[in-house]
């Protein structure tokens with residue numbers, strides 16, 4: 415509370431997909447040593463902290479979101495001593511470290527699930543998960559119609575005839591949160607990481623967790639639920655009971671200083687999302703609406719205004735994010751023709767539908783928009799380099815379980831998980847001294863850190879400047895006043911006097927009075943180019 419508000423309330427946090435960030439031991443996979451070696455880079459970017467995607471022991475069937483041991487680091491990534499060292503070294507650079515808590519499911523290789531399989535139906539070992547008899551004369555049908563997010567039924571049968579629930583991959587059995595033993599275990603895991611010095615947790619699928627006790631059929635499938643105004647009454651998503659669990663976690667966090675929990679809750683309704691932000695629950699919830707928004711001034715303005723009102727109603731503030739390891743990178747999203755459905759496009763990847771130059775301009779403008787907003791911001795590794803989605807990964811290297819479970823009708827999320835290019839040349843462009851677990855496009859030499867560093871017009875330097883100016887002028891400032899500069903222009907002034915103008919048109923517009931402090935495109939006296947943004951200060 416050094417400035418009268420907790421550190422995370424206006425923070426910029428950088429998401430590290432550990433497998434693809436930096437490889438310290440030449441095996442083609444990122445690791446803890448790699449992160450440690452790049453801490454100076456993160457400090458120079460000006461961020462306040464990092465969130466590390468799951469780094470635990472895991473068969474890696476869903477990129478580590480299939481946890482086999484919540485207290486140990488995967489040997490591919492290092493060991494616990496290195497993790498402790500990372501937390502210590504990060505602190506020296508002024509960086510907090512958030513870890514990923516995966517409470518909805520374990521891996522099928524977790525000791526609990528192995529014990530469940532080895533035990534009888536009705537046993538305490540099975541009661542940690544959701545095991546049910548099937549329907550039909552011989553129990554040959556799944557217990558209900560619930561579908562896996564990754565495709566297919568959410569139920570898999572075991573040899574003795576019972577079925578277990580997995581809302582994601584078959585290797586990710588859902589945990590039973592009605593079981594007190596489960597709740598105790600996670601309180602212990604939370605204490606474990608906080609005691610090691612972690613600043614807190616990003617909580618995976620925070621809107622899942624508790625399932626309706628009677629396991630009724632779902633009227634809607636998952637996507638339908640995500641597009642209805644509220645999920646109340648849904649047997650799987652956003653159950654009211656889950657808030658009791660969150661309150662228990664929060665009680666533990668409050669026994670420490672400055673700890674934080676951010677919810678990954680894909681809930682379209684602001685009023686329902688705000689429930690997660692009540693005083694005794696999460697500190698932050700990602701405002702995914704902005705990430706999902708098309709490049710449209712009115713839509714984005716509506717989202718920003720709604721987020722501020724809804725979070726403010728519970729004494730909180732929005733948490734902005736434009737990309738993460740699950741979504742198509744924004745350079746590609748904003749560069750695709752508006753009538754193209756991204757996920758479908760990934761399958762055929764017709765480049766005539768994609769304008770990367772336009773996507774890059776818009777992504778740079780969107781970065782200035784996001785970094786000018788009140789609240790906290792999460793950046794995803796590589797967005798500060800303007801990396802596009804790698805949409806043409808050959809089928810042979812695809813790792814995301816979505817690909818198989820969807821019967822090859824969805825390509826999955828590997829295209830935003832390709833290892834970071836650090837240098838212009840060299841095998842894997844400096845990601846490691848050998849190869850990288852996913853191939854990088856040749857064009858990434860130009861997007862490498864080395865190639866952008868010091869180049870004022872680069873996306874990297876734009877992010878650096880924006881984060882620095884944000885820190886100097888906006889930290890602690892929670893006021894925003896909308897300005898009307900005409901259709902397809904979004905503009906607002908912050909309490910400090912800083913004004914952000916985003917031009918969604920193709921043609922340039924005249925700028926209001928003010929000195930330009932930062933611009934996403936080369937400056938043009940008194941004008942702002944199309945698909946560009948600018949920050950102004952009072953003259």
Ligand code: TEU
Pocket residue numbers: 476477479480516563582618619678680739740741
């Ligand atoms: O994602 C939660 C989730 O529901 C995602 O499937 C998300 O809706 C989708 O990817 C959006 O495109 C979390 C993790 O972030 C993801 O990587 C995991 O695969 C998933 O949980 C299961 O743990």
